[in-house]
Amino acid sequence: MLRNQTEIDVRYAETDQMGVVYHANYLIWFEIGRTKLIEELGFNYAELEKEEILSPVTDVQVKYRKPLTYGQKAVIQTWIEDYNGLKVTYGYEIRNERNEICVTGMTSHVCVRKETFRAISIKKNLPAWHDAYEKNKKPKN
Amino acid sequence: MLRNQTEIDVRYAETDQMGVVYHANYLIWFEIGRTKLIEELGFNYAELEKEEILSPVTDVQVKYRKPLTYGQKAVIQTWIEDYNGLKVTYGYEIRNERNEICVTGMTSHVCVRKETFRAISIKKNLPAWHDAYEKNKKPKN
Amino acid sequence: MLRNQTEIDVRYAETDQMGVVYHANYLIWFEIGRTKLIEELGFNYAELEKEEILSPVTDVQVKYRKPLTYGQKAVIQTWIEDYNGLKVTYGYEIRNERNEICVTGMTSHVCVRKETFRAISIKKNLPAWHDAYEKNKKPKN
Amino acid sequence: MLRNQTEIDVRYAETDQMGVVYHANYLIWFEIGRTKLIEELGFNYAELEKEEILSPVTDVQVKYRKPLTYGQKAVIQTWIEDYNGLKVTYGYEIRNERNEICVTGMTSHVCVRKETFRAISIKKNLPAWHDAYEKNKKPKN
Numbered sequence: 001m002l003r004n005q006t007e008i009d010v011r012y013a014e015t016d017q018m019g020v021v022y023h024a025n026y027l028i029w030f031e032i033g034r035t036k037l038i039e040e041l042g043f044n045y046a047e048l049e050k051e052e053i054l055s056p057v058t059d060v061q062v063k064y065r066k067p068l069t070y071g072q073k074a075v076i077q078t079w080i081e082d083y084n085g086l087k088v089t090y091g092y093e094i095r096n097e098r099n100e101i102c103v104t105g106m107t108s109h110v111c112v113r114k115e116t117f118r119a120i121s122i123k124k125n126l127p128a129w130h131d132a133y134e135k136n137k138k139p140k141n
Numbered sequence: 142m143l144r145n146q147t148e149i150d151v152r153y154a155e156t157d158q159m160g161v162v163y164h165a166n167y168l169i170w171f172e173i174g175r176t177k178l179i180e181e182l183g184f185n186y187a188e189l190e191k192e193e194i195l196s197p198v199t200d201v202q203v204k205y206r207k208p209l210t211y212g213q214k215a216v217i218q219t220w221i222e223d224y225n226g227l228k229v230t231y232g233y234e235i236r237n238e239r240n241e242i243c244v245t246g247m248t249s250h251v252c253v254r255k256e257t258f259r260a261i262s263i264k265k266n267l268p269a270w271h272d273a274y275e276k277n278k279k280p281k282n
Numbered sequence: 283m284l285r286n287q288t289e290i291d292v293r294y295a296e297t298d299q300m301g302v303v304y305h306a307n308y309l310i311w312f313e314i315g316r317t318k319l320i321e322e323l324g325f326n327y328a329e330l331e332k333e334e335i336l337s338p339v340t341d342v343q344v345k346y347r348k349p350l351t352y353g354q355k356a357v358i359q360t361w362i363e364d365y366n367g368l369k370v371t372y373g374y375e376i377r378n379e380r381n382e383i384c385v386t387g388m389t390s391h392v393c394v395r396k397e398t399f400r401a402i403s404i405k406k407n408l409p410a411w412h413d414a415y416e417k418n419k420k421p422k423n
Numbered sequence: 424m425l426r427n428q429t430e431i432d433v434r435y436a437e438t439d440q441m442g443v444v445y446h447a448n449y450l451i452w453f454e455i456g457r458t459k460l461i462e463e464l465g466f467n468y469a470e471l472e473k474e475e476i477l478s479p480v481t482d483v484q485v486k487y488r489k490p491l492t493y494g495q496k497a498v499i500q501t502w503i504e505d506y507n508g509l510k511v512t513y514g515y516e517i518r519n520e521r522n523e524i525c526v527t528g529m530t531s532h533v534c535v536r537k538e539t540f541r542a543i544s545i546k547k548n549l550p551a552w553h554d555a556y557e558k559n560k561k562p563k564n
Contacts, residue, residue, distance in 0.1 A: 012458070012468075013306065013451040015299035017190070017352060018255075022295055023198040024168035028436040035435070045435075046494025049158070056208065057164040062201040067258065070299060071469025114159075117208065153317070153327075154310040154447065156440035158493060163436055169295040176294070186294075187353025211440060212328025299472070300537075305480040309447035331440070338490065339446040344483040349540065396441075399490065 001079060002136040004037035008074045020067035026103050027060065030092045033078030034107070037090070041132040052114040053125070058087070062105040066096065073097055080137040081106055085123035088133055142220060143277040145178035149215045161208035167244050168201060171233045174219035175248070178231070182273040193255040194267070199228070203246040207237065214238055221278040222247055226264035229274055283361060284418040286319035290356045302349035308385050309342065312374045315360030316389070319372070323414040334396040335408070340369070344387040348378065355379055362419040363388055367405035370415055424502060425559040427460035431497045443490035449526050450483065453515045456501030457530070460513070464555040475537040476548070481510070485528040489519065496520055503560040504529055508546035511556055 008029055016022040038045055048055065068074055074094050081091035087110050094103040110119040111126065123130045149170055157163040179186050189196065209215055215235050222232035228251050235244040251260040252267065264271045290311055298304040320327050330337065350356055356376050363373035369392050376385040392401040393408065405412045431452055439445040461468050471478065491497055497517050504514035510533050517526040533542040534549065546553045 009455075011451060012298060012454055013304055016294060017297035017299065017301045018195050018197065019299045020197075023201065024165045024295060027165035027168070028434060031435055032432075044494070049493075054159050056159065056161075056205065058205050060164065060201065060203040060205075064197065064199050064201075067197065070472075071467070150314075152310060153313055153439060154445055157435060158438035158440065158442045160440045165436065169293060172294055173291075185353070190352075211331075212326070300477050300479065302479075305483065306447045306450035309450070336441050338441065338443075338487065340487050342446065342483065342485040342487075346479065346481050346483075349479065 001138050002037065002040060004033060004040050004078045006033050006036045006076050006078070008032065008076060010068055010070050010072050010074060012070050015070050018067070020069055023062070023064060026062060026064075026094065026105065027107075029074070029076055029094060030078070030090070030105055030107055033076040033092055034090050037078040037080075041129075041136060043129060043132065048126075049114075053111050053120070054114050054117075055109045055111050056117075057107050057109055059089075059108040060105065061107075062103060064103055066100055066102040068094070068096055068102050074102070080133055083133040083137045085130065086110060086119065086121055088122070091138070142279050143178065143181060145174060145181050145219045147174050147177045147217050147219070149173065149217060151209055151211050151213050151215060153211050156211050159208070161210055164203070164205060167203060167205075167235065167246065168248075170215070170217055170235065171219070171231070171246055171248055174217040174233055175231050178219040178221075182270075182277060184270060184273065189267075190255075194252050194261070195255050195258075196250045196252050197258075198248050198250055200230075200249040201246065202248075203244060205244055207241055207243040209235070209237055209243050215243070221274055224274040224278045226271065227251060227260065227262055229263070232279070283420050284319065284322060286315060286322050286360045288315050288318045288358050288360070290314065290358060292350055292352050292354050292356060294352050297352050300349070302351055305344070305346060308344060308346075308376065308387065309389075311356070311358055311376060312360070312372070312387055312389055315358040315374055316372050319360040319362075323411075323418060325411060325414065330408075331396075335393050335402070336396050336399075337391045337393050338399075339389050339391055341371075341390040342387065343389075344385060346385055348382055348384040350376070350378055350384050356384070362415055365415040365419045367412065368392060368401065368403055370404070373420070424561050425460065425463060427456060427463050427501045429456050429459045429499050429501070431455065431499060433491055433493050433495050433497060435493050438493050441490070443492055446485070446487060449485060449487075449517065449528065450530075452497070452499055452517060453501070453513070453528055453530055456499040456515055457513050460501040460503075464552075464559060466552060466555065471549075472537075476534050476543070477537050477540075478532045478534050479540075480530050480532055482512075482531040483528065484530075485526060487526055489523055489525040491517070491519055491525050497525070503556055506556040506560045508553065509533060509542065509544055511545070514561070 082089040223230040364371040505512040
């Protein structure tokens with residue numbers, strides 16, 4: 001099971017008047033982790049879009065445990081939580097500099113044709129991605 | 142059970158290169174719906190923060206069914222899905238101009254002291270909010 | 283000379299840890315003012331993009347005089363500061379509820395083909411827009 | 424004259440439906456460059472804010488020459504364009520992977536007390552910053 005680890009500097013622009021990172025911005029960090037995990041798998045999401053295939057989000061779940069603040073470095077871990085040939089679910093864990101878990105989450109994605117926004121089978125249309133997902137996804141107990 | 146309805150114009154800045162609203166931005170729309178619902182309840186979140194009480198998000202769930210695009214008007218419905226004296230969960234439904242459900246979601250919140258970020262009882266510390274939540278929350282079947 | 287006036291509710295997401303609207307977000311408000319001014323001229327920017335013509339920003343200038351905060355309503359005034367057949371410059375003035383000027387600015391735009399990102403003559407390719415710009419632009423002294 | 428150079432990966436969230444980085448987001452990149460330059464000077468903006476001193480933007484100017492797209496790496500160069508004891512102006516230049524200049528800009532800043540938002544003299548209140556600005560600012564011809 002592959003687990004990507006990426007460091008993120010908190011941006012000032014990401015804070016809100018609570019003095020902490022605004023909650024919606026963690027979804028952007030999840031995306032950064034996902035992009036890096038996909039690179040580690042040997043693929044590139046920007047290249048996929050050039051073939052007119054998009055991978056929109058269908059589901060998001062986030063749990064916020066501790067706030068992160070400007071000036072801190074965060075580490076995001078990303079893995080493939082689940083995959084069934086059509087839909088892929090990524091898992092995420094964000095820690096602060098003291099290694100405390102701050103935010104956890106999951107996002108699910110399908111692949112669609114850009115023109116129609118209709119879901120297509122990853123297994124059938126992107127066999128190399130399919131193999132990589134199968135090989136690196138979290139094992140079922 | 143109170144159900145606030147608020148109209149939102151899609152902003153150009155809210156789109157991404159998929160040509161649709163970027164998925165994290167719906168959390169911002171949820172917040173707008175929440176703010177308006179709270180106003181309908183007779184309160185004001187900005188005033189609450191002046192008393193050094195914040196209401197951070199603890200959990201988010203979103204389901205994306207249909208994308209929204211720039212130039213469209215969206216309608217967001219917001220209600221109190223659940224409340225237990227300590228935590229409040231809002232429910233959301235976003236529809237497009239054809240009245241199709243595009244995005245649904247829930248967010249949970251506690252109240253904390255600004256200084257400590259420690260959760261406080263809404264029932265005890267904000268009795269007027271407590272009564273309003275109790276009176277207007279979604280009935281249990 | 284046309285002068286559009288649009289009201290904007292400050293969004294919580296637009297604040298930063300200074301407790302005021304984050305400075306980059308005023309560019310988004312400028313865009314909202316511009317969109318509304320264009321509608322008042324009888325056009326629609328979303329429709330223009332469907333014809334594969336984009337109108338990217340080439341220059342931005344902003345002056346920040348007073349901060350705006352969450353809970354406030356802002357009013358943005360937008361007008362056509364200058365136009366020469368190729369480039370259009372919009373002017374903006376944002377006021378708070380006490381009618382104090384908080385932010386002023388200008389943005390310049392050309393039109394480009396989506397495929398090439400090469401500038402095209404507005405006068406030649408969009409004669410109706412050209413006429414509207416000429417008729418409604420700020421008079422030279 | 425100090426010139427900081429920082430690499431930035433374009434984030435998907437930073438694009439808009441034109442397929443390029445949304446113009447307001449370059450202000451966020453300017454801020455990243457500024458933060459890194461300040462670190463190179465031996466200071467830390469997050470620490471400054473802990474002393475209840477903020478450094479809001481008073482003026483922004485940006486020129487957009489070439490769009491940047493998702494999947495690209497950008498390099499931002501940041502320097503101290505001007506400084507007079509009260510106000511500091513940073514200069515910025517953003518280049519793409521082919522070393523083409525894409526965006527240039529300037530931002531001016533004063534220091535204010537958090538409580539009052541009134542400008543204070545940097546020379547008088549932050550003598551170490553003053554010296555660093557004087558030593559590293561762009562020489563006048």
